[in-house]
Amino acid sequence: MNSGEKFVAWQRARLHLIVSQIAPTLLLISTVALLQWGLADTDWAVRIATLGILLASGILGALVQFQSATEAQHIAQDLSGGEYDRTVSGSSHWLWVPKFLTPAIFAVIYVALVIALLF
Template sequence: MNEAELIRLWQKSRQQIIIAQLAPTFLLITTAGLVEQVRDAGQVTVWAVIGILLASGILGALAEYTAAHEAQAVAKDLGSLKTKSTLAETIVKTAPWMHVVKYLTPAIFVGIFIALFVALTR
């Protein structure tokens, strides 16, 4: 692959990461704002919401992880090119930050999920 194709793949991975964050983030924010109403709706609703949050979070984290992992592979390929543009060099230098997406972001989700779980089930 040439540099332009690799940069397009990098950009596609970044876009996938952003899109993968939208649904779980929206659900967490919405749930946080509706804790009282969800609890008032009964235990079945509480457990349904917990299941939705968990499924969305797992799928979102998996999508983010794989897109970040692929982006790091693209950066590695960019790094192996003999000549690189400034953009390609920047991508190679910033690729290690994808570890934040792979590990820290899911950990934050877990923390928020636990907090909402406690709020919904108390």
């Protein structure tokens, strides 16, 4: 694989990071909005199902983010010192955010929603 193909793979990995955050974010926003209109007052089963959907989406989103960030890190290492070094190196230092910080933030929000829906 030449450096141009690796750079395309780098861009693809970054796109996967962005796309993998859309569904969990929309679900969290929707849930918080629904809490304002009485979701916490619905049947127990609906609240448990809501938490299950959020958990499944969050886990899958976190896995995709972690995998895409790891792949992007490996590609960035391969591209270091080459013609795309300046372009990739500036962003590659921030890949710890989608790998670790974003899932941690999701976990905190999820715990807050568990409290809001169950207690």
